[in-house]
Amino acid sequence: MGDNYQNKTMAPVMMDYDFKLKTQTERSKVEDLFDFEGCKVGRGTYGHVYKARRKDGSDTKDYALKQIEGTGLSMSACREIALLRELKHSNVINLIRVFLSHTDRKVWLLFDYAEHDLWHIIKFHRAAKASKKSVMVPKGMVKSLLYQILDGIHYLHSNWVLHRDLKPANILVMGEGPERGRVKIADMGFARLFNAPLKPLADLDPVVVTFWYRAPELLLGARHYTKAIDIWAIGCIFAELLTSEPIFHCRQEDIKTSNPYHHDQLDRIFNVMGFPQEKDWEDIRKMPEHATLVKDFKRSNYQNCSLSKYMDRHKIKPDSKAFSLLQRLLLMDPNRRITSEQAMQDPYFTEDPLPTQDVFAGCPIPYPKREFLTDDDQDDKSDSKARQNQQQQQQQQQQQQNNTQQNQVQANSHDHVANNAKRMRMTGPNQGNNTGGGGQQEFHQQQQMMFGGQQQGASNQQQGNFQQRF
């Protein structure tokens, strides 16, 4: 007759007072150990990220402190902690420590600080291109980046972990320091174990991958995530590194739709890749949304589209090793898409220049450091508004320039939607033109023009290991 349970009205003591006191004394608080006030460098649906330094000066390294959105242990916080606690690979972000703040129930994750990411790097190149400046980067940088991305993903996949949300913003690159120029795959919040799905994956979170990097089978209603879905995203990132343009750029509207089928995104993919032939993707007929596909799309609209033509317009020759690897990564049929292991064996990586551990190959890093964000949301918004205005202005200027020579330039194809999964709806004046222009929503014409001038001007500076774009 437990004395604790005898009396119906009296709740038992849940926790021992001495135990509580002892753990309180032993527990270190994040704000006692780290300086990070006013040093916010990221804000997104996942929470806030701060650049931090140790207060005791035991080292002078920079750290990244991520305060997880919301309070307590959400399912994605649990998954993130569970997975990161186990993962150890030089190309996967390293979780150093977890802080649990009992008073406000906040969860903090401590990582090594990565100064750069592919979203900012690509953005920098686009801006340089738009203002006809050149960026000096090592010739093999794209190759080194891709190799390390594949290496990290191969590690994840061989540990039965899927990333599921690969996009440039999630590919970090280390700045100056002992790990200079090393890729770190991050934002595993949605990653899950997949070797024995306890529940069909599509039941859990209906929409996880940013549309632009989303594999066609997902857009056609595939119910299970696979390694091949990550590989498609890597193919998209590779193409974007080669051209500085998101290869499957598409106007984005309602992000939180529970319906995976997305007409415009599929249209964009077909506009680049061509409409899939039956023989190229036999199982396409088994896709849940196949009927919708047949109803909505006409093969004849995509007769003249192919990846080789698209890349050729972006100065990537169809007979290059880079193109041949890209084609193997971006196969429409997920069963035929190569694995990360096969990709790492591709001749592209044995051809000169060889990939380097430091993707900057010892050359100066041309990209700016992360800027601190001001603390409240309003500033965040005005920041994005400013960006928006700037882009609109740019677009207008470009249009004026281009109108005489070119078709209309599509607005907002130029903005990478806001970083950090916080996807903005862009309201450029020419939004409606997205589907115009003969279906090819590309900027190669304009880009060629810019490059034409730029390349000549810069060609003298090009020496040795450098080239001026990816």
Add this chain to the structure above:
Amino acid sequence: MAGNFWQSSHHQQWILDKQDLIRDRQYDLAILSEEEYQKIFNFFASIIQVLGEQLKLRQQVIATATVYFKRFYARNSLKCIDPLLLAPTCVFLASKVEEFGVISNSRLITTCQTVIKNKFSYAYGQQEFPYRTNHILECEFYLLENLDCCLIVYQPYRPLLLFVQDIGQDDQLLTYAWRIVNDSLRTDVSLLYPPYQIAIASLHIACVMLGKESHKPWFAELNVDMDKIQEIVRSIINLYEMWKSYDEKKEIQALLAKMPKPKPAPQR
């Protein structure tokens, strides 16, 4: 993380030494005998099992919750947190990690209330489940801290499936061995041995129970430390021996009364 047990936190941090385990339990073992201690853990493992079943969780998730529970008390006395609170907290956390969709707070509490009332009244009498969501959430932080954020637990079920396949598919054998793995959760073996060894030991017991002599060569060819397997077998057999002469329904109230309990803040 099925790929890499050897580099896992489970292998590196949570395969404990038997002597350490006994030493860390000294406080509780000064009050309870080893057998009483085991009976109490048996009881709470049953609560976790029934809760998990009521919540329609897979056995894998239930097993993980049970291991969390055992890991917490491997480092702490039973008095630190009331096990009646920690048990559902483990189920809640394991379900989030193993991703069986979220269990809503209210559903968890309601299930606890019904389970305690309907299935464990022999232990708690008319006493209702006394905790609410805020208690579980507070407890969860303590649990995560004490687990040192090691949430991925390897279970013997997957290696067991592979071994049975290797022996030559035998559904009866699998069913028996699977149940023995479930029973092994009532012992300390999940704290002391890697899951593949527990799988082999369970398979071994199942073969003996079913008189499957023909599988002997399969065990002989295994490249494992048979002493370890024998230790696991002994732990599980001891459990079965204990069960023979144990009536939980009669003894548990006295055991729960004797169990070390949390002390409140000193009164001034």
